Amino acid sequence: MRIGVLTGGGDCPGLNAVIRAVVRKGVGVHGHEFVGFRDGWRGPLEGETMPLDIEAVRGILPRGGTILGSSRTNPIKIDGGVEKIKENLAKGGVDALIAIGGEDTLGVAKQLFDKGVKVVGVPKTIDNDLNATDYTFGFDTAVNIAVEAIDRLHTTAESHHRALICEVMGRHAGWIALHAGMAGGANVILIPEKPFDIDRVCAYVESRFKTKYAPIIVVAEGAHPVEGQMTLQAGELDAFGHVRLGGIGENLASEIEKRTGKEARTTVLGHIQRGGTPTAFDRVLATRFGLQAIDAVQDGDFGKMVALQGTEIVRVGLDEATKELKTVPAGRYEEAEVFFG
Amino acid sequence: MRIGVLTGGGDCPGLNAVIRAVVRKGVGVHGHEFVGFRDGWRGPLEGETMPLDIEAVRGILPRGGTILGSSRTNPIKIDGGVEKIKENLAKGGVDALIAIGGEDTLGVAKQLFDKGVKVVGVPKTIDNDLNATDYTFGFDTAVNIAVEAIDRLHTTAESHHRALICEVMGRHAGWIALHAGMAGGANVILIPEKPFDIDRVCAYVESRFKTKYAPIIVVAEGAHPVEGQMTLQAGELDAFGHVRLGGIGENLASEIEKRTGKEARTTVLGHIQRGGTPTAFDRVLATRFGLQAIDAVQDGDFGKMVALQGTEIVRVGLDEATKELKTVPAGRYEEAEVFFG
Amino acid sequence: MRIGVLTGGGDCPGLNAVIRAVVRKGVGVHGHEFVGFRDGWRGPLEGETMPLDIEAVRGILPRGGTILGSSRTNPIKIDGGVEKIKENLAKGGVDALIAIGGEDTLGVAKQLFDKGVKVVGVPKTIDNDLNATDYTFGFDTAVNIAVEAIDRLHTTAESHHRALICEVMGRHAGWIALHAGMAGGANVILIPEKPFDIDRVCAYVESRFKTKYAPIIVVAEGAHPVEGQMTLQAGELDAFGHVRLGGIGENLASEIEKRTGKEARTTVLGHIQRGGTPTAFDRVLATRFGLQAIDAVQDGDFGKMVALQGTEIVRVGLDEATKELKTVPAGRYEEAEVFFG
Amino acid sequence: MRIGVLTGGGDCPGLNAVIRAVVRKGVGVHGHEFVGFRDGWRGPLEGETMPLDIEAVRGILPRGGTILGSSRTNPIKIDGGVEKIKENLAKGGVDALIAIGGEDTLGVAKQLFDKGVKVVGVPKTIDNDLNATDYTFGFDTAVNIAVEAIDRLHTTAESHHRALICEVMGRHAGWIALHAGMAGGANVILIPEKPFDIDRVCAYVESRFKTKYAPIIVVAEGAHPVEGQMTLQAGELDAFGHVRLGGIGENLASEIEKRTGKEARTTVLGHIQRGGTPTAFDRVLATRFGLQAIDAVQDGDFGKMVALQGTEIVRVGLDEATKELKTVPAGRYEEAEVFFG
Known part of the structure; x- marks a missing residue:
């Protein structure tokens, strides 16, 4: 299988760890081939790619940022954007897509999935405000x-x-x-x-x-x-x-x-x-997200995003990402208030 | 209520954060009074105490170690040890005990509880090998x-x-x-x-x-x-x-x-x-453990220990602490093996 | 001898290390006695003091800030300020003063010295812009x-x-x-x-x-x-x-x-x-400054400030502190320019 | 000019910073060309080289270790070693050599210089025990x-x-x-x-x-x-x-x-x-050493090594490196003894 990978939205420590895990397991265990799309949705939209193999992901685990670059380009808001992406994926022989990003990036992923693109999402928000997962890396x-x-x-x-x-x-x-x-x-x-x-x-x-x-x-x-x-x-x-x-x-x-x-x-x-080397917690979480995402692709389990529940990495529907903001519940704020003053 | 607090077993970043949270909420919200027992079970065994009030816990949140000291003294293995402790608690007017420690410390707590001592436990193991909780602070x-x-x-x-x-x-x-x-x-x-x-x-x-x-x-x-x-x-x-x-x-x-x-x-x-300042994760977890422990005391919910499940702090039976070692499951090791070689 | 210590001006990592070194050597080697003046020159001006002995300086080496507090109070600009300070020193039986601070603080020290106060200065500027010394701690x-x-x-x-x-x-x-x-x-x-x-x-x-x-x-x-x-x-x-x-x-x-x-x-x-724990370099430099300052007092070598020259701690005139700003020389900036662009 | 660079002896944070500074100034200011020799003296001995240009040194400033590799190979102890090196330098069109290393590496450099090789040394010892310089990077x-x-x-x-x-x-x-x-x-x-x-x-x-x-x-x-x-x-x-x-x-x-x-x-x-990212002090010192070393080459000032004296980077004879061990003087140890016990 030939799989495209992209990272969208704001910078977040752990993005490279996800990319590395996806590629290491994809190539080493499942025998996949990869192509990197540059700068989020701009990559598949404009057909801008970079090589993504074992060598490309060596040494990137501790590095902040994303080797793929990022942007806030939203193909949904661009006339014919979705069609253009499908066209470019087909042209590049890309069978499936792993999209790593926040609410916006995953919202696009959901719409592409609804239009027949085989896509798996990896949630990313430094703000930890995503309902479907206990924590997001970077936080x-x-x-x-x-x-x-x-x-x-x-x-x-x-x-x-x-x-x-x-x-x-x-x-x-x-x-x-x-x-x-x-x-x-x-x-x-x-x-x-x-x-x-x-x-x-x-x-x-x-x-x-x-x-x-x-x-x-x-x-x-x-x-x-x-x-x-x-x-x-x-x-x-x-x-x-x-x-x-x-x-x-x-x-x-x-x-x-x-x-x-x-x-x-x-x-x-x-x-x-939001820059620099991720903590151990974020490196482990991002790595496990990556492993689960590539397994989902291998299983043909598309339209999903990976999530942390307790100590387990699970798969939930891509729409979970965009459903509702996870805000701080009153109980958690009251815990903190004990120490005010 | 007058409550004793002790820390037993090996050093672990976050012990002071637990103690601080217990005292801050106990004094500030519930109106409790505290006494610190020195060096784990040696404290109540030998009646060695130290003052434990708001002033005593100021500034200790980021500090490693434990202001109460620790030891591996096991009163169960000492002839008349348990009776001696009950005696000293009575003498000191101590209504309830919060014991912070690992398998050994909490095992003693369980036995004391079975003999009528009002005790609540806070699990501590840097090795993260306790079944009842997703994570322990210090890890x-x-x-x-x-x-x-x-x-x-x-x-x-x-x-x-x-x-x-x-x-x-x-x-x-x-x-x-x-x-x-x-x-x-x-x-x-x-x-x-x-x-x-x-x-x-x-x-x-x-x-x-x-x-x-x-x-x-x-x-x-x-x-x-x-x-x-x-x-x-x-x-x-x-x-x-x-x-x-x-x-x-x-x-x-x-x-x-x-x-x-x-x-x-x-x-x-x-x-x-195992020394030095705790990470943010451990400071938050230890603080939340402390808050839950003092609430359990306030609720009269003894014989329990606090635990992390997902993002919630819950109470489980003290015997959970000593039941079974939480070892690394095969699936988690296989995740890591992807990157070997 | 009874010696007063004060810290003036902006916060700077290493202030506590200086204070500790002064007191440890003063008490332990020379048999001095100390009094801490609060908040820079406000302390001797208003006669506000705090105890300063071996116990008071235990554990402060790695801590940022200053246990003595600081302020920008300038007694020179206050009518009768200098006289008030001399009066308070006499009243408190203070034989000599160690003033730790920047240009302003040491400028006051110089004027007091000129009016007969026995004072030794320790230079402090996070900006490293003091001519008389190769480096200042905090930088x-x-x-x-x-x-x-x-x-x-x-x-x-x-x-x-x-x-x-x-x-x-x-x-x-x-x-x-x-x-x-x-x-x-x-x-x-x-x-x-x-x-x-x-x-x-x-x-x-x-x-x-x-x-x-x-x-x-x-x-x-x-x-x-x-x-x-x-x-x-x-x-x-x-x-x-x-x-x-x-x-x-x-x-x-x-x-x-x-x-x-x-x-x-x-x-x-x-x-x-400017906050938090000092680096190893600053802890060593501040400690050595403190040791040299108390030796200067012991030697009766007043009107001096301590300074780093090469790897040696020396004493120079207090007026050196206020003479001229040490700016970045053109040659040093040209070194950096090699990497521009 | 075509200049060879090598790093010998034990790992030391700052080696890459030296290499980067040498290449950035050499290429950008003096118009030099570079060749990297692998693994210390093994490189010129066995003619093993790697490309060393602006691209090769991008991003290495904060990285520990050395992109050139290191070894303890000593050509002096190898029959015909020195001749072999001269031969390989000539064959590769290498006009001058910058050798970064400790006593051993610089000792070899001195002997090569005595035999007509144009060499400049950069001292490196994590132990700081080199007489000719106030500090060495890595320490x-x-x-x-x-x-x-x-x-x-x-x-x-x-x-x-x-x-x-x-x-x-x-x-x-x-x-x-x-x-x-x-x-x-x-x-x-x-x-x-x-x-x-x-x-x-x-x-x-x-x-x-x-x-x-x-x-x-x-x-x-x-x-x-x-x-x-x-x-x-x-x-x-x-x-x-x-x-x-x-x-x-x-x-x-x-x-x-x-x-x-x-x-x-x-x-x-x-x-x-001895591993990992260098401190700011070591990055600046190593960078300045590199700048001075390439300037020495440009000036034709061979047989020298760079050194820190006060805040200045100077050039001293290569023999200074091997003369005498800089041990801790009694006075410095006495400073520390004040705090014993």
């Missing part, structure tokens, strides 16, 4: 990077009697903030799932300053105050339509300073959360 | 430390065209070797559950030397060859005139040198696998 | 943290074909940018000492995109374009008079996007560069 | 790895009331032990330069056990007791019935147990000290 790495940063912030906060805010990833789900905050000993954790009361946050800050320690606040980029509080200053839009300035972390610092009279500073972790 | 830290070492060994092996062997913990179960080996890109992984064939190991080593890479072998301390193989004893000279001593790692190096004529060297990771 | 830690971040950014940049900008500390001197950029394999390094030409930067970015790698730009917070280029948008001032938004990193990203049409993103490392 | 990485391990051992030692011994590299010079021990807060440091008195070591161990901390002993592999002390041989049973094997670390543990009645355990760090 553990992101959390560890954030915790290392928070560990460092503690000593600075204490030495300077200053509140320090650490803004982490998480637009719609607060998993990174929750885990990093719990592991980092944060005094307050703010997540998108639960609009925060700025008065309560300031009360925690002030009560913390009464100890010999100083407050550390971990805030997901998508967290926001309850309605009516903190008139958020809109940042400027850059050439690509992204907000450049003044995320929630910075706004929170201003607000805390204004209300408590104490100094507050923000660190926005940004891209370092 | 993820140990695996990450081992992987960091293996990452380093790769470049040395390649530069010197040398086989490098990394001996990790695991007397009866090969979990650390399995996960560290998979995550570290080992060419062979040897675990206690499956006696190895030295000829096959040497074949992997030789085939690896034909690539531009060099072999890395991860071996659990309890791994052993199939019967009749490898007779080299501690202290013999190897093929290169070096004295070979000690454990399976060293013996394996000798045997590989003798059989393949290639240089082989061993690194025994030892204690560094 | 090596900051550089390593930045390099770890840059290592992570590489894989993201490549996977997304995106320019990534890493803004590091350095308002007046580009040492952190220079070393982190060289060690991190940056394609361009921008430092305050040399106004950059945005056209040349964009040329590097574009030439880099022609390889399979992507550009990483390391920029010191104080770097700026040659006059007339890049109309910097002034950020808003916060309650403490700091610029909140839109540092050079963000402006550079906008400019690169505008000029090259390629995506560019910025990570501002901020406070994580 | 800082080794020390940091050792310190990380020691940081981890502290918590285990304390939790178990156990002495922990960490054996580090250093056969003839105790630099790694000295720096790692100082930075790791060791209670005793034992180095080859100063035979130790086992009674004094045991006294430190016992005094440490009287605090709430536990003893950590850092010992260089080449350390040894004063004559007549410690007669335990490999393979004997220690006071706790464990088989004691091997190096000074293990023997020391036995002796301490026998004499103090306290448990003692040893960790031998071994190869992980």
Whole structure:
């Protein structure tokens, strides 16, 4: 069998580990042949490929990023995109496709499957907000990077009697903030799932300053105050339509300073959360995802994506990926709240 | 309620995180009072205690070891030991006990519970070989430390065209070797559950030397060859005139040198696998274990231990801890074998 | 002798190592007695002290921050400040003072010395911009943290074909940018000492995109374009008079996007560069500084500060600290330029 | 000019950084051409080469090991070895040679230079025991790895009331032990330069056990007791019935147990000290060494090796490399002794 592999969406530590596992087992055990598609769906859309054999995947296990490149190209939104992909797969003699990506990438995979393409998905989201799987790879790495940063912030906060805010990833789900905050000993954790009361946050800050320690606040980029509080200053839009300035972390610092009279500073972790070498947990999870994905292809079990349930890697329907966002349940946030203040 | 806390058995990253969570929620939410028993069961046996309040647990979340100290004292094996403990608990006005430890510590807890002591257990084993729980804290830290070492060994092996062997913990179960080996890109992984064939190991080593890479072998301390193989004893000279001593790692190096004529060297990771700051995963798991344990006490749900199942923290019978060793199943080892050679 | 110790100015990994060395040798070898002054010059100014003995310094060697706290209080600028300090020292029976801090802190020390206070200085600047010493502690830690971040950014940049900008500390001197950029394999390094030409930067970015790698730009917070280029948008001032938004990193990203049409993103490392555990280099340097400082006190050699010259710790005049900023010499920047583009 | 490059002797983090700097500046600035010789002197001896251009050195800066491979082949000890090398250099049109290695490798370089070969040396020793240079690359990485391990051992030692011994590299010079021990807060440091008195070591161990901390002993592999002390041989049973094997670390543990009645355990760090990614310090130093070496070639300044003096990279005679071992001076050891016990 000749199998195409692609990685779509945002960078995530463990992508290369998936690719390696797919190829190692595909070639070594099942006797498959592979072709790499470049930059997510752009690859099959434009017929841009790269060689993908045992040699190509040697040494990539510990490396962040993806040797295949990535993009956010969405063939569904392009006129004739799906047909073009089917055409290119046929032209290249590609029998099946393994698509590694998040909600968007897997959504495309589902639509292609519905139109007869043999596809298996591997879920990828650093935000851990996918319902069908207990964890996604990349998340553990992101959390560890954030915790290392928070560990460092503690000593600075204490030495300077200053509140320090650490803004982490998480637009719609607060998993990174929750885990990093719990592991980092944060005094307050703010997540998108639960609009925060700025008065309560300031009360925690002030009560913390009464100890010999100083407050550390971990805030997901998508967290926001309850309605009516903190008139958020809109940042400027850059050439690509992204907000450049003044995320929630910075706004929170201003607000805390204004209300408590104490100094507050923000660190926005940004891209370092999603790059670099994956943790052991992510390497093992990504490797096992890859092994299961290629087995699904070998079994002719298409339209599926792989998932972690407990300690087992299972297969679920591709539509599971796009069904519903897995947000932080109230119970998990209450666990963290025990340590607030 | 006045609650005693103790930690028994070997050191494990996350012990302090459990203690902190127990005390923070016990004092802050339930209004409990605590007493720390020193050095595992030696504490209640000899009535040796230390203060355990909010101040005592500040700042300990990221710290390895246990502020309570540990020992392998087993009151069951001491004449009148159990009675002595009951006496000391009564004398100290201790209503309930939280025992954090492995098979031995929890076995004692079970027996005390059977004799009327109100006890809740928190499982601890760096080896991850406890059946009742998906993972135990400390394991993820140990695996990450081992992987960091293996990452380093790769470049040395390649530069010197040398086989490098990394001996990790695991007397009866090969979990650390399995996960560290998979995550570290080992060419062979040897675990206690499956006696190895030295000829096959040497074949992997030789085939690896034909690539531009060099072999890395991860071996659990309890791994052993199939019967009749490898007779080299501690202290013999190897093929290169070096004295070979000690454990399976060293013996394996000798045997590989003798059989393949290639240089082989061993690194025994030892204690560094169980000390120091826990990973984010272990800090979160240990914290959640602590929260659940103190809730069990509050609920009067004694004779239980806490456990991880999927993403949930649950309570199971204390006897689950001592029932059966969780060894590496054949299927998991076969996953790893895909990458051998 | 009874000796006061204080730490002033910004947080810096290694401060605790200095304090520990001073106290361990002072008490253990010379038989001194110590008093800790809180929060830099605020301590002796307001007579706020804390106990400082062998027990107080146990376990602090690996910890970031300063157990004495810090502030930017400047007694010179306070009416009667110097007199107040002399009064408080006399009242507390303090025979000599060890002041650990940067240009400001040591400038005050010099003025006090001129007015008869027995003082020895220990230089501290994470920016490494002090002329009298080859290196200052904290710098090596900051550089390593930045390099770890840059290592992570590489894989993201490549996977997304995106320019990534890493803004590091350095308002007046580009040492952190220079070393982190060289060690991190940056394609361009921008430092305050040399106004950059945005056209040349964009040329590097574009030439880099022609390889399979992507550009990483390391920029010191104080770097700026040659006059007339890049109309910097002034950020808003916060309650403490700091610029909140839109540092050079963000402006550079906008400019690169505008000029090259390629995506560019910025990570501002901020406070994580100055917190947390020091590297081995900084722990050894800080310890040796502490030992030399207490020996200077013991020798009655006041008005001096300790310094590293080659591999030796020497004593130089306190005025050396404030003489002249040690900026990056042209030759060092030219070394780095070899790797640009 | 066509320039050969080789790396000889033991693995050392930073070798690839040197190679990269040499090639980047050689090709990019001076217009040189390069050829890589494989496995140290074996390469030019057997005429085994590999391509070495800009592409070959991309991405190798952060990688441990050496892309050229290494060996301990010594052409001086091989009949006609030197002539063979000259022949192969001539045959390959190699105008000059850059030899990166330790005492042995540079000793050969010196002899070749004396026989008319145009050679420049780059010193490499993880042990830092080379007189002509303040530091060698690889040393800082080794020390940091050792310190990380020691940081981890502290918590285990304390939790178990156990002495922990960490054996580090250093056969003839105790630099790694000295720096790692100082930075790791060791209670005793034992180095080859100063035979130790086992009674004094045991006294430190016992005094440490009287605090709430536990003893950590850092010992260089080449350390040894004063004559007549410690007669335990490999393979004997220690006071706790464990088989004691091997190096000074293990023997020391036995002796301490026998004499103090306290448990003692040893960790031998071994190869992980010399593998893996270099620290920022080592990357910068190795890069600057490479730049200076290729400039020396360009200047026709042969028979030299590069060296660090203060913050400057200078050139000294190749014979400086082999003159005299740089051992730890008494004064530096006395600094460390302040913290013993």
